[in-house]
Amino acid sequence: xxxxxxxRDTERAPRKPQLVCPAGSLRALTLAVxxxxxxxxxxxxxxxxxxxxxxxxxxxxxxxxxxxxAHARGAHVLMALNTFADAREPERWWRAVDHAAALGADALIxxxxxxxxxxxxxxxxxxxxxSVQASATTYEAIEFYRERYAIxxxxxxxxxxxxxVGHLLRHSSVEIExxxxxxxxxxxxxxxxxxxxATGQSPNTAGVCSPASAVRWEEGPQGVDARLNGVLIDVYxxxxxxxxxxxxxGRFEVEGRRDYAIEEPTSLxxxxxxxxxxxxxxxxxxxxxxxxxxxxxxxxxxxxxxAIDHCASQPGRFSVRPEWTATLGRFAEGQQHTLGAYDRPxx
Numbered sequence: 128x129x130x131x132x133x134x135r136d137t138e139r140a141p142r143k144p145q146l147v148c149p150a151g152s153l154r155a156l157t158l159a160v161x162x163x164x165x166x167x168x169x170x171x172x173x174x175x176x177x178x179x180x181x182x183x184x185x186x187x188x189x190x191x192x193x194x195x196x197a198h199a200r201g202a203h204v205l206m207a208l209n210t211f212a213d214a215r216e217p218e219r220w221w222r223a224v225d226h227a228a229a230l231g232a233d234a235l236i237x238x239x240x241x242x243x244x245x246x247x248x249x250x251x252x253x254x255x256x257x258s259v260q261a262s263a264t265t266y267e268a269i270e271f272y273r274e275r276y277a278i279x280x281x282x283x284x285x286x287x288x289x290x291x292v293g294h295l296l297r298h299s300s301v302e303i304e305x306x307x308x309x310x311x312x313x314x315x316x317x318x319x320x321x322x323x324x325a326t327g328q329s330p331n332t333a334g335v336c337s338p339a340s341a342v343r344w345e346e347g348p349q350g351v352d353a354r355l356n357g358v359l360i361d362v363y364x365x366x367x368x369x370x371x372x373x374x375x376x377g378r379f380e381v382e383g384r385r386d387y388a389i390e391e392p393t394s395l396x397x398x399x400x401x402x403x404x405x406x407x408x409x410x411x412x413x414x415x416x417x418x419x420x421x422x423x424x425x426x427x428x429x430x431x432x433x434a435i436d437h438c439a440s441q442p443g444r445f446s447v448r449p450e451w452t453a454t455l456g457r458f459a460e461g462q463q464h465t466l467g468a469y470d471r472p473x474x
Contacts, residue, residue, distance in 0.1 A: 142408045143439040147205065147304065148428045151183040151417035156193040156204075158425035163432030166203035168236060169193065170334075170417070175223040176207040177260060178417045179334030190230050203233040208246075209258035210334045211239045221245050228253050236282070237261075238317055243276040256304070257281040260317035260331065264291075266298040273301050280304055280410060285314045289400060289469050293407045302410035307397045308427060309415020310460040311467055312336075313375045313390050321374040326356045337373045344369075353377075370460065371418075392461035398431075398447045400469055401438050423458050430454050 148164035150156035159167050170176025172184040185193060194204045206227040212220040220242050227235055228250040235253060237243045238260035246255055259282040263269050269281045280302035283292065296303055313319060322336045323329035330336040341356040353361040353372035360377030363369045370376060370392050379388040395415070397404065404412065412435070414427055430451045438445040456462060 142405055142410065144405060144409050144435065145203075145304075145411040146428070146431055146435055147411050147413045148431075149309075149414055149417040149419065149424055150185075150193065151178065151180075151419070151424075152421065153185065153189045153193050155417075155421040155424040157196055158421050159428045160197050160200050160202045162425050162428035164202055164428050166205055166233070166411070167193075167197060168205040168207050168413075168417070170207040170209075171223055171226070173219065173223070174210055174213075174332070174334040175220055177209050177258075177330045177334050178207075179210075179330075180418055181339050183418060187226060187230070190226075190232075194231055198231070204231075205234045205236050205256060206230075206232040207236040207258065208242055209236050209238045209260045211260075211331050212241050213332065217241060221249075224250065234280070240276070243272065243278070247276045251277075254279050257301075258317075259284050259306075262315070262317040264295075266295045269295075269299055269301060282306075282413065284316045285311065285395060286468050288471055289403055289407070292404075292409070292469075296407050296409070303408075304411035304413055305397075305404060305409050306395055306415060307401075307404075307412035307431060308455060309395055309413075311390070311393055311395050311465070312373070314468065319375075322355075325358045325360075325374060337371065342372055392463075394455075394459035394461070394464045395467045396452075396455055396459065396464035397466060397469060398434055398451060398455070400466065401434055402442050402445050405438060405442065419458070426454055427458055 145165040147166045147168060148159040150159055150167040150169040156167050170178055170184045172186055197204045208223050224246045234256050235246055236256045236258045238258040243255060246253060255276055255278045257263055257272050257278045262284055263281055264284055264287060272278045278301055282304045285306050317331060320329050326338055326341045328338050337355055343354040345352045349362050350365055351363045352359055355372055360372050360374055375389045376392050378385055381388050416423055434451060
């Protein structure tokens, strides 16, 4: 059969995206579902997911309870198994895949081809989503994963412009999920090794950036020192708000000036381009923040539920309501937000 020409953006009907929200705990899961999330994503209490922080995530009993709560209300549960399996102990990842299937998770979010291959072979009925940790930024890369592992959705890294997202959507045969709100990092998902320089651990393998065991807060002559495995990465004045210490958002002295040398703390907020994302046909919008509080999850979910519903009902008359911006502003990292790579005025 002759190859069918891809649809132009103007030929696509706006698509109401699924709202995918973070669940770092059972409390966060229930609040997200009750606030209107179409799906929540969670991880187990080990290095198989990229938010392996102490006090977060689910044991099997909590996962079972959370999935039951979500399914009873028509919401889906996606399990993140998105770190890269340790070749010395891949069985941990295989067990996590088996647990997810047995618990009734609606999809797995994976990045490692070994994990994808195992899941595809052992549980062919289980949906597979390609994690942002896989760093797939082209439709050719995504097609590779579809052909070999039958992925049904890909989460795009936060490095593409709206035009590039549209180009990828026009040529992709799988669902596309994009980030809508949440803290930004240096946006090299799956490839960031900054944390490992200081601690020997990175989110790609240990599931955690800046592991809590390596974090120290120390009173110093100029305020409170934030150290990561002994490396001074910031100094906060006595009453200055303190962010979780990560190397990419540390303040360092460069050429006699102390400032954010790599990236300033800020959050992605794409409400302003929501109609464009829907017109392009994204299948899902993801909220970042499994490490954030249940209150964050609930209130951010409510804002995005209202915004997506409003935009779907009146796409030509959509505008960002001031109360939405105010709510998201309270939860934005550094109390500021950006369109990130969706808008690149420097090009």
